[in-house]
Amino acid sequence: MEPVTTIDGRAYPFGQKNVDTDVIIPSHWLKTITREGLGRGAFESLRQDPDNLFDSAEFTGSPILIAGDNFGCGSSREHAAWALLDLGVRAVIAPSFSDIFSGNAFKNGILTVVLPQDAIDRLVEVARTDPIHIDLDSQTVTTPFQDRFVFEIDAFRKECLIGGLDEVGLTMARGDAISGFEDAVRAERPFLARGVELAA
Amino acid sequence: MVTTKPRTLYQKIWDAHVVERRDDGTCLVYIDRHLVHEVTSPQAFEALRLAGRTVRRPDLTLAVPDHNLPTTARRDAAGQRIPIADGESAAQLAALERNAPAFGIRYIGDADREQGIVHVVGPEQGFSLPGATIVCGDSHTACHGGLGALAFGIGTSEVEHVLATQTLLLKQSKSMEVRVEGELAPGVSAKDVVLHITGVLGASGGTGYVIEYTGSVIRALSIEGRLTVSNMAIEHGARAGLIAPDAKTIVYVKGRPYAPKGDDWDKAVAWWQSLATDAGAQYDKVVVIDAADIAPSVTWGTSPEDVVPISGQVPAPDSFADASKRDAAAKSLAYMGLEPGQPMTSVEIQNVFIGSCTNSRIEDLRAAATVLRGRRKADSVKWAIVVPGSGLVKAMAEAEGLDRVFVEAGFEWREPGCSACLGMNPDKVPAGERCASTSNRNFVGRQGPGARTHLVSPAMAAAAAVMGHLTDVRDLI
Numbered sequence: 279m280e281p282v283t284t285i286d287g288r289a290y291p292f293g294q295k296n297v298d299t300d301v302i303i304p305s306h307w308l309k310t311i312t313r314e315g316l317g318r319g320a321f322e323s324l325r326q327d328p329d330n331l332f333d334s335a336e337f338t339g340s341p342i343l344i345a346g347d348n349f350g351c352g353s354s355r356e357h358a359a360w361a362l363l364d365l366g367v368r369a370v371i372a373p374s375f376s377d378i379f380s381g382n383a384f385k386n387g388i389l390t391v392v393l394p395q396d397a398i399d400r401l402v403e404v405a406r407t408d409p410i411h412i413d414l415d416s417q418t419v420t421t422p423f424q425d426r427f428v429f430e431i432d433a434f435r436k437e438c439l440i441g442g443l444d445e446v447g448l449t450m451a452r453g454d455a456i457s458g459f460e461d462a463v464r465a466e467r468p469f470l471a472r473g474v475e476l477a478a
Numbered sequence: 479m480v481t482t483k484p485r486t487l488y489q490k491i492w493d494a495h496v497v498e499r500r501d502d503g504t505c506l507v508y509i510d511r512h513l514v515h516e517v518t519s520p521q522a523f524e525a526l527r528l529a530g531r532t533v534r535r536p537d538l539t540l541a542v543p544d545h546n547l548p549t550t551a552r553r554d555a556a557g558q559r560i561p562i563a564d565g566e567s568a569a570q571l572a573a574l575e576r577n578a579p580a581f582g583i584r585y586i587g588d589a590d591r592e593q594g595i596v597h598v599v600g601p602e603q604g605f606s607l608p609g610a611t612i613v614c615g616d617s618h619t620a621c622h623g624g625l626g627a628l629a630f631g632i633g634t635s636e637v638e639h640v641l642a643t644q645t646l647l648l649k650q651s652k653s654m655e656v657r658v659e660g661e662l663a664p665g666v667s668a669k670d671v672v673l674h675i676t677g678v679l680g681a682s683g684g685t686g687y688v689i690e691y692t693g694s695v696i697r698a699l700s701i702e703g704r705l706t707v708s709n710m711a712i713e714h715g716a717r718a719g720l721i722a723p724d725a726k727t728i729v730y731v732k733g734r735p736y737a738p739k740g741d742d743w744d745k746a747v748a749w750w751q752s753l754a755t756d757a758g759a760q761y762d763k764v765v766v767i768d769a770a771d772i773a774p775s776v777t778w779g780t781s782p783e784d785v786v787p788i789s790g791q792v793p794a795p796d797s798f799a800d801a802s803k804r805d806a807a808a809k810s811l812a813y814m815g816l817e818p819g820q821p822m823t824s825v826e827i828q829n830v831f832i833g834s835c836t837n838s839r840i841e842d843l844r845a846a847a848t849v850l851r852g853r854r855k856a857d858s859v860k861w862a863i864v865v866p867g868s869g870l871v872k873a874m875a876e877a878e879g880l881d882r883v884f885v886e887a888g889f890e891w892r893e894p895g896c897s898a899c900l901g902m903n904p905d906k907v908p909a910g911e912r913c914a915s916t917s918n919r920n921f922v923g924r925q926g927p928g929a930r931t932h933l934v935s936p937a938m939a940a941a942a943a944v945m946g947h948l949t950d951v952r953d954l955i
Contacts, residue, residue, distance in 0.1 A: 293802075294802070294806075295802040295803070295806055296681050296682070296781050296783075296806060298781075298919075298921045300900075300919070300921040300922065300923055300924050301921070301922060301923075304901070304923050304927070305900045305901045305902045305924075306901055306902065308517050308545075308902060309517075309546065309564070309566035309567055309569075309570050309902065310566070310570075311520035311521065311524070311569060311570055311573050312520075312521065312524075313521050323922055323923050323927070346802050347682060347802070348681060348682035348685060348715065351681055351682065351685075351715065352617065352712075352919065352921060353616070353617045353631075353919075354518065354615055354616055354617040354619075354631035354632060354633055355517075355518065355633070356518065356521075356615075356633035356634040356635060359633070374682060374685055375685075376682075376685060376715065377651070377685060377686060377715075377717045378617060378630075378631055378632070378633060378712075378717060381632075381633060381636065382633035382634075382635065382636075385633065385635035385636070386635070432502060432504065432649065433501075433502040434500060434502050434504045434647070445635070445639060445647060446525075446529070446531070446638060446639050446642050446643065449506065449639065449642075449643045449645060449647065450531075450642060450643055452497070452498065452506060452643075453643075455497055455498050455506070456497055456506075456508070456534075456643060456644065456645060459497040459508055460508075460644075463508070467494075467745070467746075467749060468741075468742050468745065469607070469738035469742040469743070469745060469746040469749075470510045470607070470609075470610055472537075472738070472742065473510075473511065473535070473537045473538040473539070473540075473605070473736065474536075474537050474538070474539070474540055474584040474605070474736060475537075
């Protein structure tokens with residue numbers, strides 16, 4: 279994962295609420311067995327409109343997306359995060375995110391920034407004409423007009439994003455603790471420890 | 479963890495699975511059961527391979543193909559596999575068939591009797607157990623919460639994390655109780671209960687929460703009905719739903735192929751009986767719903783929160799207080815081709831889909847067949863299919879003669895899979911046409927580009943098929 283510190287540039291002033299993962303990447307794009315190339319399918323149904331934001335000369339390639347409440351609701355497909363990444367999006371700012379989407383985004387180095395609706399309204403206004411700056415270290419979103427919005431983020435997520443850390447590797451280093459837990463389960467709740475009988 | 483403080487069901491399952499807790503509250507949580515399907519796993523297996531990693535507990539993992547499989551015959555008369563026309567679907571299915579044995583994982587193949595939708599197969603095989611943590615790279619994993627399991631969907635990076643470590647790094651969610659009290663009127667099913675809840679909470683009402691469904695209505699539901707309710711927890715934003723295991727749950731699990739046996743069984747039952755929320759335990763939020771308010775329900779828009787009773791009308795966009803909802807409703811109506819004020823029963827449908835992880839179990843098929851027995855679909859309904867949730871459900875239905883009822887009513891009787899719930903396999907609704915569907919999502923393009931979905935219960939789908947328009951099933955029973 280690429281380390282994330284600051285994200286700078288134009289932002290799609292999108293603003294829509296309840297944007298589901300079928301809108302972010304329709305299911306027929308899910309038949310891939312790689313993570314690459316999904317940007318072409320991102321927001322496919324919206325991009326049928328020739329005047330859409332994502333293909334406009336002004337906004338295409340913007341690193342930031344500003345959306346409404348409940349962004350990324352629906353399915354667990356990580357393809358939604360891969361599609362945004364392939365489109366060039368490095369941060370999404372919204373009043374709320376689906377739990378699964380924000381986890382997927384984080385694991386791909388996409389920053390999800392939660393700000394209240396009035397801040398979103400202001401940022402959408404600015405984004406129509408000017409760039410936006412996100413600083414993960416100070417947890418702020420700023421504009422060229424002295425706007426400054428502070429956002430919250432889990433300390434652990436922040437550490438992983440800034441360090442570009444591999445979560446699987448971090449957890450594998452805790453192998454002894456996991457083994458100890460498994461021993462305890464075998465003793466106390468053996469029915470959970472026995473799953474599928476596998477042929478040797 | 480020993481504590482005297484009263485705890486919720488969610489808290490008890492959580493406490494029993496925390497391996498380690500970090501200072502910021504992030505926990506390393508043990509995963510008891512991992513279901514794997516073909517769509518969200520190839521990149522996870524590839525990442526393991528590239529890093530030279532193995533699967534930590536293949537014995538706690540079960541792989542089943544479902545999303546891409548055509549629901550037409552899979553083997554010809556000679557027993558040879560019929561090739562799948564879509565090359566990408568075939569490649570994705572082949573990847574799972576290759577990856578599962580390569581990593582030592584039990585694989586239920588496309589022609590096995592046990593094959594089906596992962597969320598039907600898990601409970602049916604006794605792989606999904608009360609009190610267990612269960613994950614799958616699919617948001618409808620919430621389904622298994624109907625057994626009292628803490629079950630939730632994960633992304634592909636998390637699939638990789640679970641394969642490699644059998645754990646996940648999680649923060650505990652807030653807890654919500656959704657209590658449904660009273661008694662359901664005749665013709666009102668578990669699907670109507672969960673559609674109604676979604677209408678009340680909204681599509682994001684449960685975001686950040688794990689929801690425990692309680693109350694006399696939930697207790698009275700069968701296990702299959704409870705799986706239907708919990709299945710759609712994600713449609714009101716909750717990553718997991720939970721229903722406390724009780725005597726019905728224990729009867730349901732007993733004797734299933736992977737269910738505990740002997741001493742293990744007795745220990746399991748004792749533990750499951752201790753899991754119910756303690757008197758005096760506090761939820762972060764409580765929502766109470768009166769069963770008398772729940773009618774056979776139907777969606778009119780492109781979000782599962784767009785629910786009205788079948789006796790209702792298409793709402794006017796300006797009837798919503800929230801400006802962005804007004805805008806979304808106007809867009810939904812344009813996509814759905816509906817007019818404000820139009821009675822829902824006037825909406826003509828051309829397609830009917832009975833299936834999906836929400837409504838493809840034997841009781842769902844029985845409910846639909848009860849409406850269809852001695853009747854036929856309207857001529858204006860061009861396509862009507864029934865897709866059992868698993869090969870075992872299919873066999874049971876055939877033993878009961880339900881397949882004959884469906885076929886005589888003009889339905890096609892298919893092989894198990896996700897089918898027309900999502901546009902990944904050949905079962906799609908044509909652009910501009912409507913479908914009365916027992917699935918879980920009415921998103922734009924969900925059943926195929928331009929397809930218009932109305933979510934309903936199995937009995938309501940059957941009623942719509944007979945009449946050719948959305949219909950109050952109570953008029954037919």
